[in-house]
Amino acid sequence: MKTSIFTFILSIFLICCNSQNFKPASGPHSEPPASRPAPAVTVDKSTAGTVTGMVSFKGAVPRLPTLDMTQDPGCPSTPQPSDAVVVKNGKVANVFVYIKDGLPQGNFAPVPEPVVLDQKGCRYVPHVLGVMVGQPFKVLNDDTAQHNVHPMPKSNSEWNESQMPHGQPITKTFHQPEMMMPIQCNQHPWMKMYVNVMPNPYFAVSGDNGTFEIKDLPPGEYTLVAVHEKFGERTARIKVEPKQTAKADFNF
Ligand SMILES: [Cu+2]
Numbered sequence: 121m122k123t124s125i126f127t128f129i130l131s132i133f134l135i136c137c138n139s140q141n142f143k144p145a146s147g148p149h150s151e152p153p154a155s156r157p158a159p160a161v162t163v164d165k166s167t168a169g170t171v172t173g174m175v176s177f178k179g180a181v182p183r184l185p186t187l188d189m190t191q192d193p194g195c196p197s198t199p200q201p202s203d204a205v206v207v208k209n210g211k212v213a214n215v216f217v218y219i220k221d222g223l224p225q226g227n228f229a230p231v232p233e234p235v236v237l238d239q240k241g242c243r244y245v246p247h248v249l250g251v252m253v254g255q256p257f258k259v260l261n262d263d264t265a266q267h268n269v270h271p272m273p274k275s276n277s278e279w280n281e282s283q284m285p286h287g288q289p290i291t292k293t294f295h296q297p298e299m300m301m302p303i304q305c306n307q308h309p310w311m312k313m314y315v316n317v318m319p320n321p322y323f324a325v326s327g328d329n330g331t332f333e334i335k336d337l338p339p340g341e342y343t344l345v346a347v348h349e350k351f352g353e354r355t356a357r358i359k360v361e362p363k364q365t366a367k368a369d370f371n372f
Contacts (some may be wrong), residue, residue: 170364174370178210190312192329194265196242200241203243203244208328239283259290271301276296341360
């Protein structure tokens with residue numbers, strides 16, 4: 121019995137003494153290093169290059185069901201083609217292409233002009249876009265229908281706002297890089313698009329003819345990635361020479 125009381129007191133003593141050891145040490149050498157903001161990257165446009173390319177699809181293109189929008193009289197009354205897969209003459213639209221690796225370290229200043237997302241014919245236009253961290257993101261409603269703009273982020277803050285027919289624009293910014301963040305409309309279940317929040321300005325979206333172009337790249341070697349919401353991801357290595365245009369084609 122006496123032994124167990126002794127053990128108990130001893131263990132309390134040890135806990136006390138050990139906790140002393142975890143006191144943060146003081147003194148000039150124990151301060152955490154001051155976090156300095158990463159230096160701003162400046163790109164010399166006189167030596168910068170470009171990357172262009174084409175996104176193609178091989179094989180039978182998946183056919184998605186048409187969209188029935190008749191639940192809302194403010195939306196088209198005839199069946200509308202899906203915008204999740206847009207392939208014309210073997211060329212893929214709405215592919216997000218970006219530089220994943222190889223850029224200079226540091227901060228790229230956000231572009232001050234807003235990126236605009238419109239709602240037209242009860243769809244999002246464009247269906248895929250890129251916006252820089254801190255760049256204004258402006259949502260318009262061109263419809264006679266009311267919409268409800270609802271991003272579903274993983275890293276950024278979620279928001280959810282109604283927008284009246286031809287209502288006031290909604291302007292937001294995103295604070296964290298995030299790929300393929302869906303935006304949905306709570307009023308219209310077929311409405312969905314993707315926002316890519318990027319830490320640099322080096323991205324593009326393939327057009328209806330499958331082409332893309334990324335300009336003002338510092339010369340260097342890069343990993344270029346192409347992302348499609350249904351077809352997945354493709355990667356390419358490219359080398360951009362001063363004032364030259366590098367080519368990179370992708371096949372899904
Ligand atoms: Cu809607």
